[in-house]
Amino acid sequence: MIAGVDLSVAPESLDQSTATTVLARLADVLAQANTDYHGADAPTISDADYDALKRYNAALEAAFPNLKRKDSPSDVVGAPVSDGFGKVKHAVRMLSLANAFDDEDVTDFDDQIRKFLGLGDDAPLAYTAEPKIDGLSLSLRYEQGILVQAATRGDGETGENVTENARTIADIPQTLKDAPAVLEVRGEVYMSHADFDALNARQSEKGGKTFANPRNAAAGSLRQLDSAITAARPLLFFAYAWGETSTPIADLQSGAIEQLAAWGFSTNPLTQICAGPSALLQHYRKIEQQRASLGYDIDGVVYKVDDLALQRRLGFRSTTPRWAIAHKFPAELAWTRLKGIDIQVGRTGALSPVARLDPVTVGGVVVSNATLHNEDYIRGIGGNGAPIREGRDLRVGDWVQVYRAGDVIPKIKDVDLSKRPDDAVPYLFPDHCPECQSAAIREEGDAIRRCTGGLICPAQAVEKLKHFVSRAAFDIEGLGAKQVEAFYHDPDLAVKQPADIFTLARRDAANLTKLKNRDGWGDTSAANLFQAIDDKRKIPLTRVLFSLGIRHMGENGAAILARHYGSWDHFAQAMDNAKIGQGASWDDLTGIDGVGAVMAASVITTMQQPAERASIDALIAELDVQDVAAPATDGSPVAGKTVVFTGTLEKMTRAEAKARAEALGAKVSGSVSAKTDILIAGPGAGSKAKKAADLGVETIDEDAWLDLIGDA
Numbered sequence: 212m213i214a215g216v217d218l219s220v221a222p223e224s225l226d227q228s229t230a231t232t233v234l235a236r237l238a239d240v241l242a243q244a245n246t247d248y249h250g251a252d253a254p255t256i257s258d259a260d261y262d263a264l265k266r267y268n269a270a271l272e273a274a275f276p277n278l279k280r281k282d283s284p285s286d287v288v289g290a291p292v293s294d295g296f297g298k299v300k301h302a303v304r305m306l307s308l309a310n311a312f313d314d315e316d317v318t319d320f321d322d323q324i325r326k327f328l329g330l331g332d333d334a335p336l337a338y339t340a341e342p343k344i345d346g347l348s349l350s351l352r353y354e355q356g357i358l359v360q361a362a363t364r365g366d367g368e369t370g371e372n373v374t375e376n377a378r379t380i381a382d383i384p385q386t387l388k389d390a391p392a393v394l395e396v397r398g399e400v401y402m403s404h405a406d407f408d409a410l411n412a413r414q415s416e417k418g419g420k421t422f423a424n425p426r427n428a429a430a431g432s433l434r435q436l437d438s439a440i441t442a443a444r445p446l447l448f449f450a451y452a453w454g455e456t457s458t459p460i461a462d463l464q465s466g467a468i469e470q471l472a473a474w475g476f477s478t479n480p481l482t483q484i485c486a487g488p489s490a491l492l493q494h495y496r497k498i499e500q501q502r503a504s505l506g507y508d509i510d511g512v513v514y515k516v517d518d519l520a521l522q523r524r525l526g527f528r529s530t531t532p533r534w535a536i537a538h539k540f541p542a543e544l545a546w547t548r549l550k551g552i553d554i555q556v557g558r559t560g561a562l563s564p565v566a567r568l569d570p571v572t573v574g575g576v577v578v579s580n581a582t583l584h585n586e587d588y589i590r591g592i593g594g595n596g597a598p599i600r601e602g603r604d605l606r607v608g609d610w611v612q613v614y615r616a617g618d619v620i621p622k623i624k625d626v627d628l629s630k631r632p633d634d635a636v637p638y639l640f641p642d643h644c645p646e647c648q649s650a651a652i653r654e655e656g657d658a659i660r661r662c663t664g665g666l667i668c669p670a671q672a673v674e675k676l677k678h679f680v681s682r683a684a685f686d687i688e689g690l691g692a693k694q695v696e697a698f699y700h701d702p703d704l705a706v707k708q709p710a711d712i713f714t715l716a717r718r719d720a721a722n723l724t725k726l727k728n729r730d731g732w733g734d735t736s737a738a739n740l741f742q743a744i745d746d747k748r749k750i751p752l753t754r755v756l757f758s759l760g761i762r763h764m765g766e767n768g769a770a771i772l773a774r775h776y777g778s779w780d781h782f783a784q785a786m787d788n789a790k791i792g793q794g795a796s797w798d799d800l801t802g803i804d805g806v807g808a809v810m811a812a813s814v815i816t817t818m819q820q821p822a823e824r825a826s827i828d829a830l831i832a833e834l835d836v837q838d839v840a841a842p843a844t845d846g847s848p849v850a851g852k853t854v855v856f857t858g859t860l861e862k863m864t865r866a867e868a869k870a871r872a873e874a875l876g877a878k879v880s881g882s883v884s885a886k887t888d889i890l891i892a893g894p895g896a897g898s899k900a901k902k903a904a905d906l907g908v909e910t911i912d913e914d915a916w917l918d919l920i921g922d923a
C-alpha cells in the first residue's frame with residue numbers, strides 16, 4: 212500500500228467503478244508529489260514510490276483506456292526527471308549477432324552447428340528466418356505482468372533506463388495476461404519510412420534537426436529526456452527475443468514468437484520456419500524482393516535454431532550466440548569522384564590510406580571518406596596477391612564506386628577507367644610516417660606498412676589514447692577521442708600515455724592554468740571529469756587488457772586471457788616468464804582455446820618491450836584491477852580447475868564439451884602440464900595421456916567426467 216493505493220491488486224482485476232476511484236486517487240497523489248518535489252524542500256514520497264505509483268497508473272490506464280483522465284499523471288510533463296538516463300544492468304546480457312554475407316556463409320553456419328552438436332548431415336535441424344530490423348534494440352521487463360522497466364542495449368551489459376519513453380510506444384503492452392512473474396521481452400524499436408519523412412518535414416519546417424535515416428530518428432526519439440517528445444514521435448516495436456524469464460515461455464523459437472504475439476506484441480509477419488539452408492536462402496530471397504515495399508528499413512535476415520533445447524546446448528561465444536546469424540543484404544552502391552588520398556597512422560603504427568570523396572549519398576547516408584586498406588589495394592592487388600578490380604589501380608581524380616554495408620566504414624568497389632582524367636598519375640605510397648617522419652616499413656608477408664616510431668610517434672600515441680578511452684576499454688564519461696587528442700597536445704595537461712589520465716587531477720591542481728579555466732570547461736565539468744576518471748580506477752581485468760591496444764588482441768582475446776589468468780599479477784608474471792615459441796608459459800598461453808601463436812607472440816612482445824612495459828606498469832600502479840569473478844558456478848565440482856580433453860568423445864563433440872566445462876567455471880586447455888587438474892581421455896588418447904600419467908595428473912574417461920559434472 213503506497214499513499215492509500217494497493218499496488219498488489221492486478222489492474223485488470225478491478226471493476227470500472229473501483230478503477231475510476233483509484234485513478235482519481237492516483238492523479239491526486241501524483242500531482243501533490245510533483246508540487247512537493249518542485250516546490251517544497253522535503254518531497255512527501257520517495258522516488259521509488261513515485262515511480263511505482265506512476266507505473267501502476269499507466270497499467271491501470273492500459274487496462275481501462277476509456278477511463279484515462281484529462282489530467283492523467285502519464286501526460287504530466289515536468290515530473291522529476293534526472294539530467295540523464297539512469298543505468299540498467301541487464302539481468303541477461305544483450306548480445307549481437309555474427310554476420311553471413313553470402314550463401315556459403317549460411318551453409319557454413321549450418322555445418323558448424325551440426326558439427327558442434329555432433330549431428331549428421333541428414334539429421335533434421337529446423338531454423339526460423341525473419342527480417343533483421345534496422346532500428347535499435349530494447350529490453351522490456353515485466354513483473355507480475357506489469358511493465359516495470361525498459362532499457363536500451365547500451366554495451367550489452369548495461370543500458371539506459373528509458374522506461375517512461377517506452378511507455379509512450381503504442382506497440383508496447385503495459386500489461387500482459389498470464390505471463391511469467393518475471394519476463395523480459397526484447398525487440399527492435401523502429402520508425403516507418405512514411406513517419407520518418409513526415410517527421411523530417413515537420414522538423415525542417417520549424418527549423419529543427421532532421422535525421423539522416425529512420426534508425427537515427429528512432430534512436431533520437433527514444434533517447435529523449437522529456438518523454439512528451441518521445442510520445443509525439445511515431446515509434447513502432449517488433450518483439451523477437453527475450454531475456455530473463457522466471458519460467459520458460461516455449462520449447463521452440465517459433466513457439467516463443469507465437470507466445471509473444473499472444474501477449475499482444477507485434478511480431479514480424481515474415482517470420483518463417485525453414486527446414487535447412489536451402490529453405491533459409493529461399494526465404495532470404497523472398498524477403499529481399501519485398502524489401503523495398505515493406506515500408507520500414509531492414510538490413511538482412513536473421514536465422515535462429517528453432518529448438519530452444521539445442522539453442523541452450525549451443526550457447527554463446529563471447530559476444531554472439533552460436534545458434535543465430537544475421538544474413539546481411541548486399542551493400543548499396545554509388546559513383547563519385549576520388550578527390551584525394553590521405554594517410555592515417557593507427558595505434559599500432561599502421562599507415563592506412565583513406566579516400567577523400569566528393570560527398571555522395573549511399574543508402575541514405577552521406578559518404579565523403581572511404582577506407583583504401585593498404586598500398587596493394589590501391590594498386591589493384593588483393594590480400595592473396597591476386598588482382599582485384601581486374602587489376603585496375605586507383606588514382607586521384609578517378610570516378611569510383613562506393614558501397615557501405617550496415618555500420619561498416621564505406622569501401623570502394625570499382626573504378627571507371629573511361630572517366631580517368633588524362634593527367635591522373637599512379638599513387639605513390641609514402642615510405643615514411645607522415646606524422647613523425649620515422650621510416651615506414653613493410654614486413655615480409657604483411658600488406659600493411661607500419662611506422663617504426665613506436666611511442667615517439669604522436670599519431671600512434673594519440674590513437675592509443677583514443678582506444679584506451681573507447682567504449683569497450685575504459686569508457687570514461689566526458690573523456691572521448693576529442694578530449695584525449697586535445698589533452699595530448701596541451702603542454703600543461705600533457706596526457707601522453709594512459710597513466711597520465713589518472714594523474715591529471717593531481718597535476719592540474721599544481722598547474723597555473725587550470726582545466727576549469729579553459730575554453731569549454733568550467734568548475735563543474737572539470738570536477739565531473741576528475742570524478743569520472745577516479746570512478747574508473749577500479750576496473751575489470753578484461754577491460755584493462757583490451758585497453759592496452761595490443762595488436763591481434765581484440766575484445767574477445769582480452770576476455771579469453773582475463774578468464775584464463777584471472778588477475779593482473781598472474782597475467783603479467785606469465786608474460787614475464789614466457790618465451791615466444793617454447794617453454795611451459797608459451798605452451799600454457801597457446802594451449803588456451805581461442806589463442807593462436809600470432810596473438811600470443813604479440814602479447815608477449817608488447818609486455819616485454821621495455822618502453823611499452825614501463826608505460827603499462829605506470830598505468831597499473833594507478834589502478835585497482837579487479838580479478839575475474841569466477842562464473843556463477845555454485846556447487847560446480849570443476850570451478851577453477853584446468854581440464855584437458857583428448858581422444859574421441861562419444862557423447863558430445865569436443866566443442867560442446869569445452870563450452871560446457873567453461874560454463875561450469877573450468878579452464879579448458881589444449882595441452883597437459885603440471886597445472887592440469889583433470890585429463891578427460893576418450894578412446895585413441897595418445898601422448899597427452901602418457902604425459903598426464905608421467906605428471907601424476909588425474910585421468911578419467913568421458914562417462915566419469917559426465918558423472919562428475921552431473922550430466923550423466
Ligand code: IVH
Pocket residue numbers: 306307308341342343344345346347348364399451452513532535537
Ligand atoms: S536476435 C541473441 N532478431 O540485430 C541475439 N536481432 O546485430 C538476439 N536485430 O542487437 C538478437 N532484428 O538489435 C534478433 N529479428 C531480429 C533482429 C535483431 C534486428 C538487431 C538487434 C541485435 C542486432 C544484432
